[in-house]
Amino acid sequence: MHMMVSRPEQWVKPMAVAGANQYTFHLEATENPGALIKDIRENGMKVGLAIKPGTTVEYLAPWANQIDMALVMTVEPGFGGQKFMEDMMPKVHWLRTQFPSLDIEVDGGVGPDTVHKCAESFEGSTLGMKDFSKIG
Numbered sequence: 332m333h334m335m336v337s338r339p340e341q342w343v344k345p346m347a348v349a350g351a352n353q354y355t356f357h358l359e360a361t362e363n364p365g366a367l368i369k370d371i372r373e374n375g376m377k378v379g380l381a382i383k384p385g386t387t388v389e390y391l392a393p394w395a396n397q398i399d400m401a402l403v404m405t406v407e408p409g410f411g412g413q414k415f416m417e418d419m420m421p422k423v424h425w426l427r428t429q430f431p432s433l434d435i436e437v438d439g440g441v442g443p444d445t446v447h448k449c450a451e452s453f454e455g456s457t458l459g460m461k462d463f464s465k466i467g
């Protein structure tokens with residue numbers, strides 16, 4: 332489940348009871364990601380962590396070894412049909428390089444015209460820490 336909601340803490344148990352096997356929340360929506368990750372695990376689900384376009388991977392990185400999947404939003408949360416934000420791909424590159432075994436997803440604007448840009452970014456990357464400041 333991708334929970335694009337405020338106060339994601341309140342839906343952990345209901346989603347587990349409903350049969351969800353993975354709970355993805357937005358880093359921006361909680362003040363205590365560590366406690367939420369723990370709660371999701373204790374409720375028997377995998378953990379996904381999403382970031383909005385305006386959030387750098389710098390904020391996600393400290394949690395990367397505690398989660399099963401990182402989700403890079405390629406549109407602003409709100410509604411479907413928005414334009415794919417190709418400038419989010421460096422985030423995917425960097426995550427793939429730094430955390431090779433981490434599942435990575437993107438969400439928004441993906442279709443026949445943009446999926447190849449995603450595929451390129453998900454491949455192994457030579458982007459290094461020296462390029463970190465370019466990732467927005």
Ligand SMILES: O=C(CO)[C@H](O)[C@H](O)COP(=O)(O)O
Binds near residue numbers: 406
């Ligand atoms: O809720 C969303 C964004 O708020 C959707 O997950 C996203 O926009 C997917 O829709 P589309 O494929 O049309 O971009």
